[in-house]
Amino acid sequence: MSLQSLRLALSQPSTSVQLCLVGLAGGLISAFVIILFRWLLSLSHVFMLDGIGNYAALVPEYRLALPIVAVCFIIVVAKLTGFKHYRMGIPFVIHRVKQFYGHIPMRTTINQFFGGLFALASGFVVGKEGPTVHLAAWASHLVGHWLSAPFNSLRILAGCGIAAGISAAFNTPLAAVIFVMEVVLREYKVHIFIPVMLSAACGSVLTRAVFGDVSELSFLSFTPVPVQQLPFLVLMGIVIGVAASQFNRQLMWLMRLFRPVNMMGRLFIAAFVTGIAGYSMPQAMGAEFINVYHFINSEFTMQGLMLLLFVKFALAIVAIGLGVPGGIIGAVMVIGMLLGLLLMQLMQPIMPLMEQDMTTTYALLGLAGFLASVLHAPMAALTAAMELAASPQAVLPSIIVIVSAYVTAKQMCNNRSVFIQQLEYQGLPYTTSVIRDVLQQTGVMAMMKTDIKVFKFAADKALYDHLQEHPEQTLINQTSDHLSSCQIVELNVSLQENESALSMQDTQVLSQQHTLADVYDALQTRRQGAVIISGLDGKEICGVITWNMVHNYMQRQQH
Template sequence: MKYWSKGWQLLQQSLPSLRKQLAFPQTSLQLCLLGALGGLLAAILIILFRLSIIALQSFYLDKFDDFSTAPQEIRWLLPFAGAFCVGLIALLTGYKHYRLGIPFVIHRMKTMYGLMPFRNTFNQFFGGVAALASGFSVGREGPSVHLGAYGASYVGKKLKLPFNSIRTLVGCGIAAGIAASFNTPLAAVIFVMEVVLREYRIHIFIPVMLSAVVGALVTRLVFGMERELAILQISTLPGWHFPYLILCGVLIGMVAFVFNTNMMRIIRWFKNWPLPLRLLLAAAITAAVGMLIPQAMGAETGAIQYAVDAPTDVQLLLALFIGKMILTIFALGLGVPGGVVGPIFGIGIVFGTLLALFPGLLHGHSDHAGTYAVLGMAGLMAACLHAPLAALVAVMELASNPDIILPAMLVIATAYVTGVQFCKTKSLFLMQLDFLQLPYKVSPAADLLQKVGVLAQLDHRYHLLMESNETAIRQQLDRLAADELLLLKTNSDDGPQYQLASYDVSLSLTGQDAIHYLPVPVVSQQATMAEVHQLLEASREGAVCVIDDAQQQPEPVGLVRWDQVQGLLVKQNNLL
């Protein structure tokens, strides 16, 4: 206990210098270590999440995520039980905290530096466990991203780190969460950059990469090295397959258009229904389809297994493909908590196996079914989510076979172009954000300024005066150096108020008071230059006062002037 207390004191003493270091948009050892810590916390949350699902399913399934092994009298009850639990959790936490998954995380990354509310996270963890354990066709990566973001943001919030560094830590948590969910660290890094952050910065990339390593290593300690796609046999495709792969990419792009369009249609149709009724309808559809096609229930694992076991069973593959499409569209469209990437993997693998039937007829065997299954998964992920690079890297890692790279690039490119240009398909995540009217775009100036903390731009060339006596103010103004400012502090019922005092020659010529007073807004030391820009943009003069709100009696630690904001913007790409 003594050593713990001493360690905590040392941490508290080093926090001011740590916060200032992290305010700069640059790679640092401190940020990498914090990213690894956030990644570890995120990985622990995802492991607990996965173990909870496995533990629940062990009571009624002979094999994880294979609902065809559940007794028929139990199978149809499971979705209703899951819907009841999800609804109860949402009721206890408040329906306004029911915004979940990757779209919500993207929104928070752009507008709140990735800080995640606890109640939403509570909903995501237990609601996601209930949904996945009860057979809804949703993926575990949605909760993984949400939980990873919360775990990493908790570290930053607890230490009161600058918001720009918290945003980076959240990216680290998301990468660790995806790596812990699928055992794909590189794909996790690319997914964060391409889908969540939608940018590439080297000072973000390095800590995100380290956190993905931590997430993958911790996962392997618990679940081992195996990946879901390891059971698929990847073979080298002869050259004559490549023209056919172009056709496959076109078909996959069209499937992505059907998937995205119909999911958004379901969301629009039932948007005014109360959540309990939507969950009840999702449970009824899942139970009905599950009675006919139990293999379509659950996440992607069951679909992968059946595509491997019966690559030439056209009737089963078609039923599985249609059933999986219906269950996923209705489950996610009606608000069941979970992700879309897992079901897209399952749907893509089944559809790719169907596409392998034609070359299989020419060959007289199904040796290439596994290769086409992986290509179907990659193409559908790229076209649905507008994440072609993440899809390619995911395939490379999950398949663990370099022979898949060239055909995957061809299918991904064709599917993506088909979806974007000919079918006018937008990213499913962005379509959801637009419908929910959750902002996810910021101006180029704000985007740049969000990356720099106010602690990196502090100006200490000022004198703090507690008196409001005009004589004292004039005396202090006469003593100031040319580049110094006079900051006045007065106490009021609303707390300390700050003003800048200066001589104004134009006022003195009119016979008015020659002292000009300018209100000074207050910002937290966690703020970024984007908040300073927002406060001073209207007046385009003055400064903001940065206070140390980590103390019981917050005191000024410096000023940030408008000309510093101007200088930062002019320096970076002439944005003013």
């Protein structure tokens, strides 16, 4: 199969073997990049802390200095790549997927790789999914760039990479698929679903081959919730919804408060706050799940749990709000688990007696509710809870907590997705019109008319005679060596006196990588004429798309 036939298949908005194979290739590369990132992160923890998240192994002075030293390295990397390229994380990826077909600049990727590594290794309360999504989207886009694939397939390819990356990071392939569809791409189409699922499975297989079958959250074993306790889960969800709304509100308040402060100042403030907290409370540092596991299995007190939750809550807001290069989801999951534990302890006096230890069950339910409310991604949260619990009995309690938390946050607290709020704060567009959404799904190669005839410097009589003999062909007259000088030649049907027998319209030139949305943008002002589709080298004419062809396509999509 030639590359040109591959590109033609990818330009179609339909499921195909070619699309699955290209998506799988993007998933493989993304998974390898994320596995390398995870391996380096684990290596740094073992080298500095003698274990993952073992901040207590450091003397207090080192815990105070560790975030400050990390910020120095983060600033050095940002200085080398250019401070204007300090844009990263899931909100930035959503913006690039929606507005630039998933293209991720190289310099921002360098910032994210090393900056995320330093931040996650030094005790900031941030998650690894921020670097994971950014790096995976960049890695998968390399495949599309190498193939010169149509732009409509590059968005799908970015989704494949992100799904593989999240699956490789958390070993939760199904939750990775739902996260991509619900949060990043924000659309459900079968031809997108299939390659994304395949890539997520690929990421999970590779991470299990390297790190083993055990997930970092496998300690969250699920014990069935008695029917008598189900009504109390509604109350639990309401409290979680309010807490999630406060988390988002305080995060955005802090971002606006420190907006006048430059990037270096914000990062050092976050480092000092994290270091001071870690000096006296090492378990408050980082967002590693293993520390939650150790805390659950310790003889913790109610006061100790409340203090740890409050400090984690504050440190996460400080780190994320002041621009530390990490993700929000890992921190939200840790806070959700601690909040679930606290609510279980608070509701025990009014709940029916528990015959079994349900500590990890309520931690899992708290994770699901808090994640759904902060991200406004209830399906992704429910799927994550199902995968982590590995039990169908987790579905009903998770639904009760997620629905009550989400509705409370959405309607009663007027809360919105933290990613959308961050995008609006940064001035990054993340939406397109309905027309563009539809037209971006199809590449020009799938629609262009290839039955064309090109004349160079032809006389009007030759053009007229050819149209008389071949009325079904599209005739192009090229008046110079550049494609920009091409005109579409048609018979003049105005029937006015003293008019030329031919009608000639100027054209614009687009490459075969573009989508119908780009054709629409080029022709919508006049609502007539045509666009010439050139090869990748810009020297040959591959086809033509007229305004009527685009208009007819949109009409078909409405029925």
